[in-house]
Amino acid sequence: MNPRSILSAVDFSEHSRHALRWAEAFAARFQSRLTVISVVDPLLAEAAKIRLGRDLAETETEPALREFVGATWSGGAGPAAPTVVKTLTGKPPQ
Secondary structure, eight states: OOOSEEEEEOOSSHHHHHHHHHHHHHHHHHTOEEEEEEEEOHHHHHHHHHHHSSOHIIIIIHHHHHHHHHHHSTTSSOOSSOEEEEEEESOTTO
């Protein structure tokens, strides 16, 4: 097994933080790219757009995800693997 890319989905829970640490360890071990993703429900995204006039994924969720990822590596060294952080709008369970 030699994966080129590893995906870690984050829902901001401590369980997802633990999974993210494991994903980073695997990515570092196999010299893989790590993609960290969080998905915003389309209904919530549309409600925020209508009510607040802004893109929830871009203005709130993505900065929160970057902060969550940064806080996961408390030593300040950051991940050992190349990491991409993405926020999408869609149905999270699918």
